Amino acid sequence: MADKLYDVVGIGNAxxxxxxxxxxxxxxxxxxxxxxxxxxxxxxxxxxxxxxxPAVERSGGSAANTIAGLxxxxxxxxxxxxxxxxxxxxxxxxxxRSQGVAYETLPATDGAPTARCLILVTPDGERTMNTFLxxxxxxxxxxxxxxxxxxxxxxxxxxxxxxxxxxxxAFRKAAREAKKAGAKVALSLSDAFxxxxxxxDFQALVREGADIVFANEKEITTLYQVNSFAEAADxxxxxxxxxxxxxxxxxxxxxxxxxxxxxxxxxxxxxVDVTGAGDLYAAGFLFGLTHGAPLETCGRLGSFAAAEVISxxxxxxxxxxxxxxxxxxxxx
Amino acid sequence: MADKLYDVVGIGNAxxxxxxxxxxxxxxxxxxxxxxxxxxxxxxxxxxxxxxxPAVERSGGSAANTIAGLxxxxxxxxxxxxxxxxxxxxxxxxxxRSQGVAYETLPATDGAPTARCLILVTPDGERTMNTFLxxxxxxxxxxxxxxxxxxxxxxxxxxxxxxxxxxxxAFRKAAREAKKAGAKVALSLSDAFxxxxxxxDFQALVREGADIVFANEKEITTLYQVNSFAEAADxxxxxxxxxxxxxxxxxxxxxxxxxxxxxxxxxxxxxVDVTGAGDLYAAGFLFGLTHGAPLETCGRLGSFAAAEVISxxxxxxxxxxxxxxxxxxxxx
Numbered sequence: 001m002a003d004k005l006y007d008v009v010g011i012g013n014a015x016x017x018x019x020x021x022x023x024x025x026x027x028x029x030x031x032x033x034x035x036x037x038x039x040x041x042x043x044x045x046x047x048x049x050x051x052x053x054p055a056v057e058r059s060g061g062s063a064a065n066t067i068a069g070l071x072x073x074x075x076x077x078x079x080x081x082x083x084x085x086x087x088x089x090x091x092x093x094x095x096x097r098s099q100g101v102a103y104e105t106l107p108a109t110d111g112a113p114t115a116r117c118l119i120l121v122t123p124d125g126e127r128t129m130n131t132f133l134x135x136x137x138x139x140x141x142x143x144x145x146x147x148x149x150x151x152x153x154x155x156x157x158x159x160x161x162x163x164x165x166x167x168x169x170a171f172r173k174a175a176r177e178a179k180k181a182g183a184k185v186a187l188s189l190s191d192a193f194x195x196x197x198x199x200x201d202f203q204a205l206v207r208e209g210a211d212i213v214f215a216n217e218k219e220i221t222t223l224y225q226v227n228s229f230a231e232a233a234d235x236x237x238x239x240x241x242x243x244x245x246x247x248x249x250x251x252x253x254x255x256x257x258x259x260x261x262x263x264x265x266x267x268x269x270x271x272v273d274v275t276g277a278g279d280l281y282a283a284g285f286l287f288g289l290t291h292g293a294p295l296e297t298c299g300r301l302g303s304f305a306a307a308e309v310i311s312x313x314x315x316x317x318x319x320x321x322x323x324x325x326x327x328x329x330x331x332x
Numbered sequence: 333m334a335d336k337l338y339d340v341v342g343i344g345n346a347x348x349x350x351x352x353x354x355x356x357x358x359x360x361x362x363x364x365x366x367x368x369x370x371x372x373x374x375x376x377x378x379x380x381x382x383x384x385x386p387a388v389e390r391s392g393g394s395a396a397n398t399i400a401g402l403x404x405x406x407x408x409x410x411x412x413x414x415x416x417x418x419x420x421x422x423x424x425x426x427x428x429r430s431q432g433v434a435y436e437t438l439p440a441t442d443g444a445p446t447a448r449c450l451i452l453v454t455p456d457g458e459r460t461m462n463t464f465l466x467x468x469x470x471x472x473x474x475x476x477x478x479x480x481x482x483x484x485x486x487x488x489x490x491x492x493x494x495x496x497x498x499x500x501x502a503f504r505k506a507a508r509e510a511k512k513a514g515a516k517v518a519l520s521l522s523d524a525f526x527x528x529x530x531x532x533d534f535q536a537l538v539r540e541g542a543d544i545v546f547a548n549e550k551e552i553t554t555l556y557q558v559n560s561f562a563e564a565a566d567x568x569x570x571x572x573x574x575x576x577x578x579x580x581x582x583x584x585x586x587x588x589x590x591x592x593x594x595x596x597x598x599x600x601x602x603x604v605d606v607t608g609a610g611d612l613y614a615a616g617f618l619f620g621l622t623h624g625a626p627l628e629t630c631g632r633l634g635s636f637a638a639a640e641v642i643s644x645x646x647x648x649x650x651x652x653x654x655x656x657x658x659x660x661x662x663x664x
Contacts, residue, residue, distance in 0.1 A: 054427045054648060057389035087419040087445070095386045113419070316386060
């Protein structure tokens, strides 16, 4: 698959992050569970925004962050995700394109505005996310760009988007198209609550559509309703080729290709904001995988990219990862 | 004037900053003069935005930054400035209000969108600003909030907005209303090019309307068409009570109340982005002035606030200035 145009094409939510600092008291007052993502409607988004402190806006979205990270490593990438024809949609399009990512999804000219995620960063670096999905969640199979899917080495699917029926149908269709063209399909489970709501459908998608699954400990044990990480990893390997399992500061484990590789977390002087840690881990890992690196190097690239993104506010890399990885001797 | 509701009410452009890193080659390629602000139209704003790298959005605007800085010190403030009824307008309103600033200017429901400033930050920390003034520049005397002006100890006018006839008329009216209610009027010259374009009108405004003038060396010498800083300071004192003159890393000079006070620049470990340095100097200075501090302390508070804002990306303080100033023993 060396002659494919794209290393990775991602499909996911197209979101603008609105990031503010908050203390634990603010979270309690607004009944927000620290460290989790929850979905909110337009009215609650407005209410919470009113109550929040001064904020900064940056493009986000889980798979979009991964793709931006891959592009920062120098990978050739595309992204598919739905915004509205409004100012936030313009920000999203600009930021992903200016990373060198192909992005051609047409903006919706009616309906809900572009998705936004109100992110509260507490002094411990934890991020509590409140997502109004707006235009993003209206994703349908018609939003798929087949030419882009056919031109990918890996198609990367964001679990957060696997929620509404039309979006689910789009994921299944995308997985079929990818396979038809000889691409691998990677799926990020994204969120334990989402997995819990759609367990059977997620299991079927992993079994029938995915070659590689990305998950954290909570997500993978929720998917297979088992108690231990080891049981979950075994179950995953029954369904797909490879599972890439992240464990925050305990590092990560990769099972697949007949081996189990454990990777330590990359040391970080100060954790400022953990938003995007999993997304950037996937970016580093997939950069390695699409460039012929052994699994251990893939995992180290993942840890490395996650470390960069948790060292500052926001879920997109601030330092070009290719240059940084070269300085650390991770890539030639 | 101890019983006034507001320490300072600002009038200025209501702008959302779009900030990206760029190298010197990018500036040359697009004919941008490093360190300057220039006005661009919608078409050029779109063209330049296309060419820029991934960006971050934050509220800005010169006087709005000053007012946000004052609020961060704990001052009671209001702001008057014009946005459109769009998403960027919503960001601007949220950010200034969430600082505790009163902001009641009605958004324009037709005409140009909310103003934006494309800011390119070079590796040396210099910022090159490209401003599309959009809705902001449509400011008229009808946008003035008299109750707010009458309730201020100081009304602070942003020179950048003193460009179109209607906005000029609004400034003159605001100055008259402020004086009627016993408020002082402060004017920031903002920009040497703007001063050059409207020299006679600026001179008249200083002479007839302003009690305090804020300027850098270039702006004050341009206003009086003199060669030296000393001559310019003398000329300013013929026209108003006090001139507060900033000189970047050479510190600042305050002339007024029969004395001349020189203030050293506050030391900064690393200059990351000079955007907002002058705005935050004014914030610190005016906080001191409205809280009875001697001129030297006012100047030190200005230098201190400027140092905070140039230590990070963006023109609004990231650390609450009241707390920080207490830690440094600047305020009780």
